[in-house]
Amino acid sequence: MRPSDLASEHGLSTQAVRNYERDGFLPPAARTAGGYRIFTETHALALRAFLALVPAHGHAAAGEIMLAVHDGRLDDALRIVDDGHDQLARDRETLNAARMPVAPPEDLTLTVGELARRLRVTPATVRKWEEAGILRPVRDRATGYRRFDASDVRDAELAHLLRRGHYPLGRIARIVRQVRDAGVVDLEDWQDRLTARGLAMLDAAGRLSDYLRQREERGDLKRGPGRARPRSPGR
Template sequence: MNLRPIDIARKLKLSTSALRNYETNGLVPPTQRSSSGYRIYTEEHIAYFECIQAMAPGFGMDVTSEVLRKIQLKEVDAALWLVNDRQAGLHRDKTLAERNIQILETQEPDTSLDSNAKKEWMTIGEVSAETSIPSSAIRHWEKVGLITSSRDPENGYRLFSRSQMRKILLLRALRPAVYSVDLVDLKQAIAEMDVHDVEHAKKIAQDSLNYLVKINKEQLRGMSYLYRLCRLLNLLD
């Protein structure tokens, strides 16, 4: 079956320019042209477009794009390992989010911070070492207003309080998450959080976990469309 761009655009609720952009960026196979110069899409193209729509919310466009380019090259195993890596990352995020809730519920410091549990102020290097967050990410969070620091009067180095560490730990669980309006709202809530309001912090920690649960379901949906595409292309043994 041959379809016009407008037919697919209506079916998928996309603009024709979005379809062209996906093709230009190599996310779908090249199309043939009609005698009048219009693109001709097939059922195979529809499967690619549907896969993009289904995968992007859970995996992000960068991973989705790389996966579909590998599918076109028939590098199925490489594509699936990319997906698996993102799923493993989501599981790590979920574990961190659950740990944040546990910390707030028990009011005990994170075991990874035990060595500095009695230290009121930490340098950016110490924060980075204890949380495994790059210093560049911590500086970016400060630059965009998600966290704040004080300055050492002797050398001008950044210093972070234990209360700011609570925000950093919450942000850590969301750091690799797929961009979305919900993610932006969560990060803004963390930025505006009263670090001394434990109940509010608990709510944000639970909201973060709920967000990751939602992403997990989005990933499952994306995987189902990827499987359908692979079946259509006869790429599975």
């Protein structure tokens, strides 16, 4: 196959296909004597897998998954997929909590660092949300340190969800106030997005499985030891 053959199936430019191969999202292509790339059905399956992974897990994670597969780090690739499903489950829980908030248990309190680790963001991000009026922690009378209770955790989870959707902090603060004051907020748009992402993950899993199965049949699937990948900093 030529680059144009792969590109036409997805409405891409031939340069985009070349870029994906250059970046390692597709396996290396053989070359003709004249230096032209030769693509095969393996490359077609890889491209379908990568493009399906993008709406499911995001462009960066999709690229990491394909790079891990091609580097022989299958466990790392599957771990990234697992992280995506875990985040989707957390987002669903956040939406449920926003719609039907429950009374927080009196004994649940977290420090700035503990809340940041729970959300996988930096403590500076948590403080920025406080400055924007999204979070309203109390201060420990003895130490003066911030203490976040269950309602703060719910608000922080909701803020994290909305920040990933590129909502500005001011709008997030207004939504969080609705949750606090009215006990419920209309987030059907986010429900639709989560449903679409869940369906995209199902499609991506099938495409990736097809590609891995074909590589395994050809003897190209390496199962080397996985290596821990650094987590991307939160917003």
